[in-house]
Amino acid sequence: MIAAIGLLLGVLLGLLLQPTVPAWLDPYLPIAVVAALDAVFGALRAFLDGIFDDKVFVVSFVSNVLIAALIVYLGDKLGVGGQLSTGVIVVLGIRIFSNVAAIRRHIFHA
Amino acid sequence: MGLLDYVAATSIDEDYAHVSELRGSSGSGDRPPRPRVAALVVLAVFGVLVATAAVQTSRNAEESASSRESLVEQVRSRRAALDRRQETIAELRRDIAVRRASELTGTAQGRDLQARLSRLGVETGSTATRGPGIRVVVDDAPGTTDPRQKVQAPDLQKLVNGLWQVGAEAIAINGQRLTAVSPIRDAGSAVTVNFRSLRRPYTVSAIGSPKTMGARLLDTKGGQTWVTLQSIGLQFEIDTEEAMLLPAAKPVSLRSAREREGRR
Numbered sequence: 297m298i299a300a301i302g303l304l305l306g307v308l309l310g311l312l313l314q315p316t317v318p319a320w321l322d323p324y325l326p327i328a329v330v331a332a333l334d335a336v337f338g339a340l341r342a343f344l345d346g347i348f349d350d351k352v353f354v355v356s357f358v359s360n361v362l363i364a365a366l367i368v369y370l371g372d373k374l375g376v377g378g379q380l381s382t383g384v385i386v387v388l389g390i391r392i393f394s395n396v397a398a399i400r401r402h403i404f405h406a
Numbered sequence: 407m408g409l410l411d412y413v414a415a416t417s418i419d420e421d422y423a424h425v426s427e428l429r430g431s432s433g434s435g436d437r438p439p440r441p442r443v444a445a446l447v448v449l450a451v452f453g454v455l456v457a458t459a460a461v462q463t464s465r466n467a468e469e470s471a472s473s474r475e476s477l478v479e480q481v482r483s484r485r486a487a488l489d490r491r492q493e494t495i496a497e498l499r500r501d502i503a504v505r506r507a508s509e510l511t512g513t514a515q516g517r518d519l520q521a522r523l524s525r526l527g528v529e530t531g532s533t534a535t536r537g538p539g540i541r542v543v544v545d546d547a548p549g550t551t552d553p554r555q556k557v558q559a560p561d562l563q564k565l566v567n568g569l570w571q572v573g574a575e576a577i578a579i580n581g582q583r584l585t586a587v588s589p590i591r592d593a594g595s596a597v598t599v600n601f602r603s604l605r606r607p608y609t610v611s612a613i614g615s616p617k618t619m620g621a622r623l624l625d626t627k628g629g630q631t632w633v634t635l636q637s638i639g640l641q642f643e644i645d646t647e648e649a650m651l652l653p654a655a656k657p658v659s660l661r662s663a664r665e666r667e668g669r670r
Binding site for chain 2: 298299301302303304305306307308309310311314315317322325326328329332333335336338339341342345346347348349350351352353354355356357358361387390391392393394395398
């Protein structure tokens with residue numbers, strides 16, 4: 297419940313304020329969103345498994361976002377930004393899919 | 407374990423299991439874990455992140471579309487401006503020619519100059535030239551793949567030199583007027599003249615005496631070369647023409663030029 301409220305609050309806040317993203321941060325925003333999505337689905341699965349923990353969620357969320365952005369930043373500096381972002385997206389995508397599959401099993405028992 | 411299997415198997419953060427184990431062993435794990443304020447804050451941050459990314463993406467799309475449109479608009483307007491200016495240039499050139507002619511025909515000295523101008527124009531290729539002459543059409547041997555049976559730049563060079571030798575006043579190859587500085591070169595499979603690549607067959611038009619040029623050409627070195635080439639299959643035909651119009655060459659920037667001593 298509290299999670300849904302937080303999410304709604306955040307989306308409303310973002311839509312109302314429409315913060316401008318500085319140009320240097322622009323390329324890292326999409327990858328940060330995907331990394332955050334992974335952390336959120338991981339947390340949801342942990343919650344359904346009954347092993348959710350606030351601290352772990354906060355840490356995994358922050359570190360996921362930062363590391364994903366850092367990898368892409370590093371890739372950009374090395375000239376392989378495109379390939380590294382693809383790699384990050386693939387790994388995070390697989391994680392999201394398997395987490396969603398586990399969540400689905402919890403909810404539908406199938 | 408394969409990399410993909412590993413990623414799929416550890417898709418949930420191991421810390422969740424780790425922490426819950428700790429909690430279980432310390433005995434305080436009776437209360438079910440519930441998300442609290444920290445989770446709310448993080449989820450709010452997540453919401454802001456998603457909303458911002460969406461807003462940013464749509465904004466960027468608008469921007470790139472509008473910038474593309476403005477670029478297209480700029481290209482169009484510049485192109486139109488260029489066309490107008492080129493028209494103006496052509497108009498001014500015509501104007502200059504008319505004025506020069508009217509000015510020069512007024513005096514005897516001017517008429518002299520006018521005659522000299524038109525003669526130099528023919529020789530340098532800077533004016534379009536009309537007159538009788540011969541037309542030499544050369545082509546590869548039919549259906550050949552052998553490079554020796556194809557027309558190459560040196561063959562055309564020899565032919566052109568032969569034509570100059572027998573008194574051609576103006577020469578053009580496939581409509582490319584030759585000047586003193588026109589290159590005839592091989593570029594890949596094509597021959598280029600004035601840096602334009604030409605298509606077979608090559609029509610060499612030369613203004614001069616139609617009666618004598620054709621016959622005398624065969625006595626020159628270039629003509630001899632072509633007699634030989636003809637014997638190995640290349641096509642070579644000479645026709646006389648009563649009237650031909652050779653276009654002007656593109657203006658060349660002269661670095662140094664001097665009029666020939668003694669007139670023809």
